[in-house]
Amino acid sequence: MVQIRQNLLSKSLYSWKSPYEMKPTRIVIHNTANDASADAEIKYMKKSEKQGGRQTSFHYAVDDKEAVQGLPENRNGWHAGDGNGKGNREGIAIEICYSKSGGERFMKAEQNAADLVVDILKRYGWSISKVTKHKDYADKYCPHRTLDLGWQRFLNMVQSRLDKETAKPVETVKKTVDELADEVLKGLWGNGADRRKRLEAAGYSYTEVQARVNQKLYGPKPKKKSVDELAREVIRGEWGNGEERKKRLRAAGYSYTAVQKRVNELI
Numbered sequence: 001m002v003q004i005r006q007n008l009l010s011k012s013l014y015s016w017k018s019p020y021e022m023k024p025t026r027i028v029i030h031n032t033a034n035d036a037s038a039d040a041e042i043k044y045m046k047k048s049e050k051q052g053g054r055q056t057s058f059h060y061a062v063d064d065k066e067a068v069q070g071l072p073e074n075r076n077g078w079h080a081g082d083g084n085g086k087g088n089r090e091g092i093a094i095e096i097c098y099s100k101s102g103g104e105r106f107m108k109a110e111q112n113a114a115d116l117v118v119d120i121l122k123r124y125g126w127s128i129s130k131v132t133k134h135k136d137y138a139d140k141y142c143p144h145r146t147l148d149l150g151w152q153r154f155l156n157m158v159q160s161r162l163d164k165e166t167a168k169p170v171e172t173v174k175k176t177v178d179e180l181a182d183e184v185l186k187g188l189w190g191n192g193a194d195r196r197k198r199l200e201a202a203g204y205s206y207t208e209v210q211a212r213v214n215q216k217l218y219g220p221k222p223k224k225k226s227v228d229e230l231a232r233e234v235i236r237g238e239w240g241n242g243e244e245r246k247k248r249l250r251a252a253g254y255s256y257t258a259v260q261k262r263v264n265e266l267i
């Protein structure tokens, strides 16, 4: 992520360079068409008329080292050439530096701008459709070098960063050893070395699963009680009465009818 540093416009110049409060709805991308650093761009943007400044204003300048913010995002700038249109009145303006000569530092500046764009999109909960360019608002070929190199290419840079940021590790629901043992017995995990490899690749302990498989295959079966034993338990009151008795016996896998018949014989 590119470093963002603030060097904000003096409020005394708001009436000239940033007269309106703004609820931003988009980002507007520019190229500076010169070879000044972001620091120099913002310092120049902050100049008053007396100091030789111009009315032009924008929110960020980005170079190969940093992003410098000159306007708060909730105030308008004059950069899009559309008067009181949506570019000027609703756009967060980003100037990408070193576009006149291009080269390595411009390429890096574009990448840093893509980082900044992602930061803004995330903060406002916007999709990439909010990334617009100066040319969308006025008859001006800006951002000239970014357009020469390919606008879609720049959007792709943003999108791939967005994808990386939002990619969450896949949450795998872990199966219990018992479930896995049943799957092994159904043949879902192969045999021998293959079974071991596949279980371990999926993050499970082969030894543990195999132990349970063996237990299921060869271990003692849970002992079922005989009808006679159950009938005696029923008489001792261990299975409740009426509907409850019926429900509990059936839930435990026994035949209520058979047990009740024996109970009736015994009492």
Ligand SMILES: [Zn+2]
Pocket: 029, 030, 031, 079, 134, 142, 143
């Ligand atoms: Zn522009």
